[in-house]
Amino acid sequence: xxxxxxxxxxxxxxxxxxxxxxxxxxxxxxxxxxxxxxxxxxxxxxxxxxxxxxxxxxxxxxxxxxxxxxxxxxxxxxxxxxxxxxxxxxxxxxxxxxxxxxxxxxxxxxxxxxxxxxxxxxxxxxxxxxxxxxxxxxxxxxxxxxxxxxxxxxxxxxxxxxxxxxxxxxxxxxxxxxxxxxxxxxxxxxxxxxxxxxxxxxxxxxxxxxxxxxxxxxxxxxxxxxxxxxxxxxxxxxxxxxxxxxxxxxxxxxxxxxxxxxxxxxxxxxxxxxxxxxxxxxxxxxxxxxxxxxxxxxxxxxxxxxxxxxxxxxxxxxxxxxxxxxxxxxxxxxxxxxxxxxxxxxxxxxxxxxxxxxxxxxxxxxxxxxxxxxxxx
Ligand code: GLY
Numbered sequence: 001x002x003x004x005x006x007x008x009x010x011x012x013x014x015x016x017x018x019x020x021x022x023x024x025x026x027x028x029x030x031x032x033x034x035x036x037x038x039x040x041x042x043x044x045x046x047x048x049x050x051x052x053x054x055x056x057x058x059x060x061x062x063x064x065x066x067x068x069x070x071x072x073x074x075x076x077x078x079x080x081x082x083x084x085x086x087x088x089x090x091x092x093x094x095x096x097x098x099x100x101x102x103x104x105x106x107x108x109x110x111x112x113x114x115x116x117x118x119x120x121x122x123x124x125x126x127x128x129x130x131x132x133x134x135x136x137x138x139x140x141x142x143x144x145x146x147x148x149x150x151x152x153x154x155x156x157x158x159x160x161x162x163x164x165x166x167x168x169x170x171x172x173x174x175x176x177x178x179x180x181x182x183x184x185x186x187x188x189x190x191x192x193x194x195x196x197x198x199x200x201x202x203x204x205x206x207x208x209x210x211x212x213x214x215x216x217x218x219x220x221x222x223x224x225x226x227x228x229x230x231x232x233x234x235x236x237x238x239x240x241x242x243x244x245x246x247x248x249x250x251x252x253x254x255x256x257x258x259x260x261x262x263x264x265x266x267x268x269x270x271x272x273x274x275x276x277x278x279x280x281x282x283x284x285x286x287x288x289x290x291x292x293x294x295x296x297x298x299x300x301x302x303x304x305x306x307x308x309x310x311x312x313x314x315x316x317x318x319x320x321x322x323x324x325x326x327x328x329x330x331x332x333x334x335x336x337x338x339x340x341x342x343x344x345x346x347x348x349x350x351x352x353x354x355x356x357x358x359x360x361x362x363x364x365x366x367x368x369x370x371x372x373x374x375x376x377x
Pocket of ligand 1: 143144146147149243247251
């Protein structure tokens with residue numbers, strides 16, 4: 001067990017918009033110590049959801065009270081449906097009603113839905129307000145809270161309306177993972193694996209040894225994995241904030257994954273991280289099929305995913321997604337509508353080995369279909 005006071009600090013280097021990511025155990029209980037110094041005046045608004053409000057909100061509120069920081073709290077419904085125009089409008093109106101000033105700070109306290117929605121509201125309110133991310137899921141701690149992607153979903157797909165708006169601070173407290181269902185932790189773990197696969201072979205080997213422990217709640221290993229993941233993301237975002245190149249590597253498994261999610265209707269049949277896990281296995285299989293990656297690396301990826309309890313295929317596992325009827329045709333249709341299509345071509349993230357991701361538009365759709373069919377049978 002780690003010393004509960006141990007804290008890791010990383011920086012996302014973006015000139016005057018640079019910010020810290022603070023990772024540790026028990027940070028919520030002393031959140032005011034970190035938040036206070038970035039506030040213009042001792043007043044803030046917390047935006048959260050019903051689940052986080054039930055399990056974690058009293059800790060954050062107590063810390064703010066003890067730190068003499070005045071606050072209001074807005075509690076939204078939990079779930080992906082909250083990332084909508086309707087909730088965006090309601091949230092903006094509520095934030096304005098609370099007489100926030102332009103230089104005040106909004107706190108996004110929750111998982112990816114709350115972070116994306118609140119960050120987007122902050123980016124458009126009064127032509128841009130500051131916000132802090134306090135991510136409470138593994139997925140948001142290693143991915144969505146860092147890098148400034150914000151937005152909502154529309155009938156045309158996920159995250160199609162949004163902005164790049166960097167937070168002023170990210171506070172990731174691993175104790176918030178204690179109240180998450182294991183399936184949620186696992187789904188976040190898929191994004192942790194992603195960092196090993198795209199750029200850090202040693203980290204992937206470390207995960208093969210330690211992944212199960214961190215999923216089971218080992219705080220020291222959780223902090224270590226979140227730190228390594230966020231450091232990788234911070235480097236990529238500093239180099240390519242608006243995703244004109246390298247940042248797209250972070251989409252490993254996402255093109256396949258989004259097609260699977262779209263086919264399932266973006267509900268709990270499959271979580272984003274689970275779809276990404278299957279998508280990453282497919283990306284490695286496709287890389288092998290194209291003669292770009294050793295077969296044993298693709299096998300290692302699938303073996304690890306399955307060994308921790310994530311799905312690596314659309315069928316042949318006992319995962320709930322297997323009960324949904326899918327066809328390669330339908331998945332190909334969804335992929336054609338991916339927002340990463342440029343000049344009619346999809347950009348794929350593939351790998352030449354574990355730890356070496358690369359981007360390409362030169363992928364034969366016949367091979368993509370074969371990979372989908374293999375995963376389905
Ligand atoms: N989640 C991918 C990115 O932030 O670019």
